[in-house]
Amino acid sequence: MNRSSASLTARRDRLLGENTPLFYDDPVHIVRGEDVWLYDAEGKRYLDCYNNVPHVGHCHPRVVDAIHQQASTLNTHTRYLHEGILDYVERLTSTFDSSLSTAIMACTGSEANDIALRMAHSTTGRTGIIATDSTYHGNTAAVSQLSTKMPPIGGVENHVRHVPTPDSYRPLGGQFGEPFTARFIDELQQAITALNKSKHGFSALIICPYFANEGFPDLPDTFMKETADVVHSAGGIIIADEVQPGFGRLGTHMWGHERVGIIPDVVTLGKPMANGHPVGAVVTTSDIMKSFRSGYRYFNTFGGNPVSCAAAMAVLDILEEDQLLDNAAAVGRYAKTELIRLADRHDLIGDIRGQGLFFGAELVTDRTAKTPAPQEADQLVNLLRQEGILTGTLGVHRCTLKIRPPMTFTRAHTDLLIHTLDELLSRL
Amino acid sequence: MNRSSASLTARRDRLLGENTPLFYDDPVHIVRGEDVWLYDAEGKRYLDCYNNVPHVGHCHPRVVDAIHQQASTLNTHTRYLHEGILDYVERLTSTFDSSLSTAIMACTGSEANDIALRMAHSTTGRTGIIATDSTYHGNTAAVSQLSTKMPPIGGVENHVRHVPTPDSYRPLGGQFGEPFTARFIDELQQAITALNKSKHGFSALIICPYFANEGFPDLPDTFMKETADVVHSAGGIIIADEVQPGFGRLGTHMWGHERVGIIPDVVTLGKPMANGHPVGAVVTTSDIMKSFRSGYRYFNTFGGNPVSCAAAMAVLDILEEDQLLDNAAAVGRYAKTELIRLADRHDLIGDIRGQGLFFGAELVTDRTAKTPAPQEADQLVNLLRQEGILTGTLGVHRCTLKIRPPMTFTRAHTDLLIHTLDELLSRL
DSSP states (O other): OOHHHHHHHHHHHHHHOTTOOOOSSSOOBEEEEEBTEEEETTSOEEEEOSOOSSTTOBTOHHHHHHHHHHHHHOOOOTTSBOHHHHHHHHHHHTTSOTTOOEEEEESSHHHHHHHHHHHHHHHHSOOEEEEETTOOOOSSHHHHTTOOSSOOTTOOOTTEEEEOOOOSSSOTTSSSSHHHHHHHHHHHHHHHHHHHHSSSOEEEEEEOTTOTTTTOOOOOTTHHHHHHHHHHHTTOEEEEEOTTTTTTTTSSOSSHHHHTTOOOSEEEEOGGGGBTBSOEEEEEOHHHHHHHHHHOOOOOSSTTOHHHHHHHHHHHHHHHHTTHHHHHHHHHHHHHHHHHHHHHHOTTEEEEEEETTEEEEEEEEETTTTEEOHHHHHHHHHHHHHTTEEOEEESTTSOEEEEOOOTTOOHHHHHHHHHHHHHHHHHO | OOHHHHHHHHHHHHHHOTTOOOOSSSOOBEEEEEBTEEEETTSOEEEESSOOSSTTOBTOHHHHHHHHHHHHHOOOOTTSBOHHHHHHHHHHHTTSOTTOOEEEEESSHHHHHHHHHHHHHHHHSOOEEEEETTOOOOSSHHHHTTOOSSOOTTOOOTTEEEEOOOOSSSOTTSSSSHHHHHHHHHHHHHHHHHHHHSSSOEEEEEEOTTOTTTTOOOOOTTHHHHHHHHHHHTTOEEEEEOTTTTTTTTSSOSSHHHHTTOOOSEEEEOGGGGBTBSOEEEEEOHHHHHHHHHHOOOOOSSTTOHHHHHHHHHHHHHHHHTTHHHHHHHHHHHHHHHHHHHHHHOTTEEEEEEETTEEEEEEEEETTTTEEOHHHHHHHHHHHHHTTEEOEEESTTSOEEEEOOOTTOOHHHHHHHHHHHHHHHHHO
């Protein structure tokens, strides 16, 4: 760490508290961003292979202009009439199945999931929630109960039950295929039965339809359809957390749940929605919205303000006009082919997964035993940072390299990533 | 309601759901804002006596420029090093007692209060919370448990206890003065004892130091000091929700808790912090921050991003350079004097309270019996809207006219408000 970074880190500990999350052994002091590039204080540039928040590229001029124009004109709450939120929600819901026709706008994906849980309560009259055992859906007190990583003071409330994370590389039910789905559904059924025996009752399954934090396993085609059928048969609802796969990241579809062949009851949105402007939303059916609006008073001062809507609308415009879904599909296919070629030369690569502009490689120290290599993954991510490439790790064993760049990522950017990976994997 | 408003309202019901909060019997279709003025689609202008979010005035060019500049340069999360958040938190905490030296930045006041509750848990090891019975601290599932208005599905969790709202106009303990404080403290002691007998234990009292939603009662000088002593003696902490009184609104002090003579353990901030850009924060001691960072993993993707910090910093600059605290104090004094003169002519005015640019009048149908006049208050607010003045109501009986304009509100604006009030009160 150079002197400037050391001094900033010390100041940060003092002002923000120690243990405030920070990336890399040698933290990066970023001062400027443009498209897929970030620049540090010394002018060094970094290829951003990590950030999904700047969805259409860092500081996209059209989003910046939309924010500037609207912030100069009007920025207020939604207890006055304003076309901005109506035009945006109309455009947004037009990208979903026609049953998902209404929305509440909030400021973060966490707020969206916090609302979604209450929609499950109001529409089913029950409060039990099921999530996977290595998921993350956000940071409010209610939503963070869904994570198993660090139980809250007082313990996880017993209205939350966890099912094992689907893992296509080390499948629950032995071989990949039908037993895999059956085993997951068996676990889900057990959790539903347990909740129905409790005072809470079964209300909802909340999942990321891409199982992004879980390490984006390759699932059988009917996996989510069969899962959704079980949830609906039990009188529960499906909350699809689209914070990561949504807005076309997977290339083939606008939404992760379309890719896995289900229509959720509630969809939550966040991070990439307005390219970094704090915007989240919950999209649902008019019946569920009605039950929520009858069961709870809810108002969000900043949610759906004209500036947020203008920024979010610009993102949809750019996605469409620049055909960024097609780009994600094509570049993602190319990157996976290149990663497969890389795996021929580097035994550390155990599995390659993903789709569109959300892919990665699971690292193992032994391909036969599939021994997770979290230390090597961490080392690789730090070496990549030194070479000017920003990535991260995720997954059950924290040994999956996560590549999730802005949607404007190209083949040339992929070549730079692959070339650097090739060199660094030789050094490990 | 004209045809355009009716059509927007119908579209709104369809896209956002029925019962989505909307002001006034005849909703206002606002399209532009500037300083203390809002303009509707037909060009009619409204004097904004309600909105505290545009703290330094609607669309203040300096805040807009700060947002534009920074959004063009870099907008990313805080897991990289960046001076923006450090400079802002240093400047912000310098306005507090030196014990309040660290901060977490979030996107809304609700998120801030949601964090504050967990700080109470981590620092005391207990989870019981006390609030007043007519408060509002935000909209997350955890924070909305503090409101008594509409109990959540499954009921209010019994870790929350309510104490009666202090009401100087209809005091709990008979006459205003010492028995008033003693009676409140007695109720507080009872709630603490009850929590300590439960499995939760007493953790914190969360209050707005101005009791804004409660109707901003005139409290005895030592009221909050005596209250804070009881809380601290019982091993609990004070969470001061400064979303409404903070950032100088009361004129005499930057923070509401300074005005009432206490140093809280945790302070939460929201609405006016960045003039409408979605920003909130929690300010606390380094010990409490340490316990929180050890007890919980917390990361907020949008919280403290460079654009949010630039907008929030511009607000502090403007407050200071334009001496807006002095303005709030002077205009607030003038307005109260004028309201008192108005009370001579209108029997509907039962009580006049408030300070700085947060004041109002409680309306009653009978001054001796102090009979609340919520219908008349609602009617007055709707008449004011027709006359181009935006206000609202609040308080235990929903009969207090709430005047809480941007900090640039002047004597001339006050004259217009008072003159219009005078005319309308004659009509009621």
